Amino acid sequence: MNTSLPRQFALDLSHTPPASLDNFLPGKDLALVDALRQSIYRWQEREHSVDTNALDQRWIYWWGPQGSGRTHLLKAMGTAAADLGLEHFSLTPDEPITWVNLEERIPTLSQSIQSSVITVDDVDQLNDRQVAALFRILNKVQASQGIYIFMAGNAAPNHLHLREDLRTRLGWGLIFQTQLLNDDEKIQALETAARDRGLILSAEVLPWLLNRFYRDMPNLMALLDALDAYSLETKRAVTLPLVRELLQSGQSTA
CATH class of the missing domain: 1.10.8 (Helicase, Ruva Protein; domain 3)
Structure with a gap:
């Protein structure tokens, strides 16, 4: 039964608590949530040395079906970054201005050991220009010490309909599958x-x-x-x- 919600109530979301790891029920996704909590812990402890900030601690991609919490987890990491006063860029296919702003800032961010956070939602829906931009962004993240990037899509990297070089890079960090x-x-x-x-x-x-x-x-x-x-x-x-x-x-x- 696909019942519609009255518009005035469906759009009144100002009272909704912000997404966080605390209001996410992990189900079978405990390993992913634990990895994300470790990232937040590192931000809190200001751990920025090369030894404690390896790429696989700053680079996570997860994939799964719609409704499995992919976007909630990205928003949760954005909430945590904002709470700690970190720079955060939320990239989605339908917000091109944020992509431009990040590409302007990322040369500076990549030279800093101060943590900054990038989240990328719906990787599978990126257009050609955004795919090229993400490729450049990932190269900067790899060369940095303080940039964290969290990405989500609807399929494992090797099954995404994207450029081969981008699919390869998506797999450089940790990969998880989210479950319904x-x-x-x-x-x-x-x-x-x-x-x-x-x-x-x-x-x-x-x-x-x-x-x-x-x-x-x-x-x-x-x-x-x-x-x-x-x-x-x-x-x-x-x-x-x-x-x-x-x-x-x-x-x-x-």
């Missing part, structure tokens, strides 16, 4: 997200949503945000009747 959560893990993740929002759900809500609504985490999280907003506006607890009312409202405005 099973239903029990989804419920656990949604319960954690609800607690983070101070949202109390009646016991039957989440199992019902998994059976009747979208099953992928991005849409389930969007619905949770909509329920949070609707609950605040109506001053009612999040029970199954409230969920049905919200979804019916979504269908009537679609």
Whole structure:
């Protein structure tokens, strides 16, 4: 049942907690999350020497299906960088200005031992110009001591439809595959997200949503945000009747 959300609630995400490793349920991705935590630890400890900042500690690519947390983890690393006052560049296929800004800054960043952070989402969707830019960026990262780069796509490097030299470089660091959560893990993740929002759900809500609504985490999280907003506006607890009312409202405005 692909139920639409009412636009006014689906777009009201200002109350959503920022992505972090603490509000990510790792499931089978514990090794990846541990590697990311180690990166944050190095930023906190200001470890910048060559011996403690090897390339495979600063260069991570992960891949997996949509809904497996790829983007959440990239945003989590951006959040951590911002919290520590580090320079952070978030590259995506649809934001060309950030690519230009990074290429202007990266010669300076590559000469510094101060940590800086680059995240690249949807590597599989880059156009030819962005592929060429990423190739140049990766060469600068390799030659640096303080630049960390985290990248995500929908396939392992050797299965991406990209230039061979870029596919080879993507594999120079650590590579992980992100996994979809099973239903029990989804419920656990949604319960954690609800607690983070101070949202109390009646016991039957989440199992019902998994059976009747979208099953992928991005849409389930969007619905949770909509329920949070609707609950605040109506001053009612999040029970199954409230969920049905919200979804019916979504269908009537679609």
